[in-house]
Amino acid sequence: MIFILKVTTNKEERAMDMIHERAILKSLHVFAITRPHGLKGYLIIEAADRDTIEEAAFNLPYVKGIIGKTVTYEEVKNMIKPEVQDFNIEIGDIVEMIADHFKNEKGKVMRIDKKKGEIVVSLLGAAVPIPVTVKMDNVKVIRRDSEQGEAKEEENGYN
DSSP states (O other): OEEEEEEOTTOHHHHHHHHHHHHHHTTOOEEEEEOOTTOTTEEEEEESOHHHHHHHHTTOTTEEEEEEEEEOHHHHHHHHSOOOOOOOOOTTOEEEEOSSTTTTOEEEEEEEETTTTEEEEEESSSSSOOEEEEEGGGEEEEEOHHHHHHHHHHHTTOO
């Protein structure tokens, strides 16, 4: 059975360690503990039953409680094993933020972390270059460096 446990944000690793230690110490039937990808403050735990989870997590620091009922593997599959999407964003691209705090701001892509699904952009409208980390799905490419190069070659008759 799979359960979702609410824990203190940024203390997921410590909570996992404490639950793991207690499960070993008390020989509990806890089969797996993991942090869901992209979701802070939660753990996904597979155990024999709800009583086992309650005993493993009872009165531990950082553990706030069990969320609702059991869940199926299909419901948590993407959080456990995220699919890395192939984003068409390259370093040097000019992007526009379409969500978050910087909505409608434009920036130049400085770094790409496909594993985390994040990019670092330098905001174009700022007086001082400010690096901002945003999720890849919160931006759209509005201009590409290679397109600029191809356009210049065509203007100069190189094609």
